[in-house]
Amino acid sequence: MSTPSPHSVSLTRYLIEEQRAGRINADARLLIEVVARACKTISIAVGKGALGGVLGDAGTGNIQGEAQKKLDVLSNEILLEANAWGGHLAGLASEEMDHSQPISDLAPDVYPRGNYLLLFDPLDGSSNIDVNISVGTIFSVLRCPEGVTQAQDEHYLQPGTAQVAAGYCTYGPSTMLVLTIGNGTHAFTLDREVGSFMLTTRGMRIPEETREFAVNMSNQRFWEAPMQAYVGDLLAGSEGPRGKDFNMRWVASMVADVHRILTRGGIFSYPLDSKCAAKGGKLRLMYEANPMSFLVEQAGGAASTGRQRMLEVPPTGLHQRVPVFLGSRHEVDAAVRYHHEHD
Numbered sequence: 303m304s305t306p307s308p309h310s311v312s313l314t315r316y317l318i319e320e321q322r323a324g325r326i327n328a329d330a331r332l333l334i335e336v337v338a339r340a341c342k343t344i345s346i347a348v349g350k351g352a353l354g355g356v357l358g359d360a361g362t363g364n365i366q367g368e369a370q371k372k373l374d375v376l377s378n379e380i381l382l383e384a385n386a387w388g389g390h391l392a393g394l395a396s397e398e399m400d401h402s403q404p405i406s407d408l409a410p411d412v413y414p415r416g417n418y419l420l421l422f423d424p425l426d427g428s429s430n431i432d433v434n435i436s437v438g439t440i441f442s443v444l445r446c447p448e449g450v451t452q453a454q455d456e457h458y459l460q461p462g463t464a465q466v467a468a469g470y471c472t473y474g475p476s477t478m479l480v481l482t483i484g485n486g487t488h489a490f491t492l493d494r495e496v497g498s499f500m501l502t503t504r505g506m507r508i509p510e511e512t513r514e515f516a517v518n519m520s521n522q523r524f525w526e527a528p529m530q531a532y533v534g535d536l537l538a539g540s541e542g543p544r545g546k547d548f549n550m551r552w553v554a555s556m557v558a559d560v561h562r563i564l565t566r567g568g569i570f571s572y573p574l575d576s577k578c579a580a581k582g583g584k585l586r587l588m589y590e591a592n593p594m595s596f597l598v599e600q601a602g603g604a605a606s607t608g609r610q611r612m613l614e615v616p617p618t619g620l621h622q623r624v625p626v627f628l629g630s631r632h633e634v635d636a637a638v639r640y641h642h643e644h645d
């Protein structure tokens with residue numbers, strides 16, 4: 303058999319080959335396929351923009367205390383509807399839902415119940431929807447604990463190390479799915495004519511060193527001492543203790559910022575600040591930090607709260623928030639050092 307050309311491996315083929323190699327079972331494979339199909343549907347809705355009537359506020363709020371956009375609600379519905387019937391899931395949990403949904407509640411007596419739990423941020427970067435800037439979907443797959451017949455919120459409270467798979471889809475100039483099943487991080491680009499995700503980067507690697515950081519600088523005065531010291535030294539550039547000049551980027555869609563970092567390196571941070579301290583941080587552990595940290599570690603990067611490896615944080619609540627530092631390994635290590643030195 304001839305060697306496949308670089309872009310001839312579809313997501314379906316990649317997953318079947320991983321199944322043959324014993325790294326994924328048929329249920330998890332089909333679950334990822336269903337999530338990818340839902341992402342294609344969301345991509346079409348996002349792409350229609352104003353023509354699809356999907357922009358603007360839904361007029362409702364979520365449990366995070368945020369105003370929901372129409373696309374937050376629509377994307378959540380698309381993911382729920384697509385995944386309910388597959389038979390691979392015991393339940394789903396979402397940034398946009400107060401509590402997790404056991405499959406049996408969604409369609410009593412109709413759909414078979416599976417062994418996985420799916421968690422998602424259906425639409426990440428909501429503030430960018432109306433201004434035509436990249437948004438995305440983030441997801442995480444866990445196993446339902448043995449013997450549980452009705453999955454409740456508490457059954458989702460597993461550390462990030464327990465994830466079976468994680469990924470995101472970015473709806474940008476091209477739609478891309480970036481996935482890990484614990485065997486590297488791989489990028490697939492949607493071929494819009496064919497309707498398939500095609501493998502475009504096998505084994506993404508984040509450079510260990512970087513000169514680029516991502517943070518919302520408008521929060522600077524609210525940060526803790528370690529973050530003040532860390533960013534102060536980044537800004538001091540080649541004349542400061544870090545001895546090099548840094549560039550800054552902030553899209554305000556985590557998916558887009560993390561995608562840039564997976565592609566060319568950098569550090570992403572959403573630290574603790576006095577505005578979000580009572581909640582523990584801004585970003586959500588289960589829907590944002592854990593799946594992104596799994597992807598980043600699988601690409602050779604590092605992910606931390608500043609004080610602890612992200613994937614080892616013991617979850618205490620479905621909507622728990624955490625401070626986040628992730629990306630190029632040596633730069634994340636540097637940020638962690640500042641936390642140790644200035645605490």
Ligand code: AHG
Nearest residue numbers: 423425426427428429518554555556
């Ligand atoms: P979401 O749209 O899912 O609520 O997430 C928004 C998050 C994340 O995507 C981004 O990194 C961050 O919020 C941006 O926050 P600021 O607007 O405070 O910069």
Ligand code: MN
Nearest residue numbers: 366368397428
């Ligand atoms: Mn939100």
Ligand code: MN
Nearest residue numbers: 423426427590
């Ligand atoms: Mn988000």
Ligand code: MN
Nearest residue numbers: 397423425426
């Ligand atoms: Mn969201």
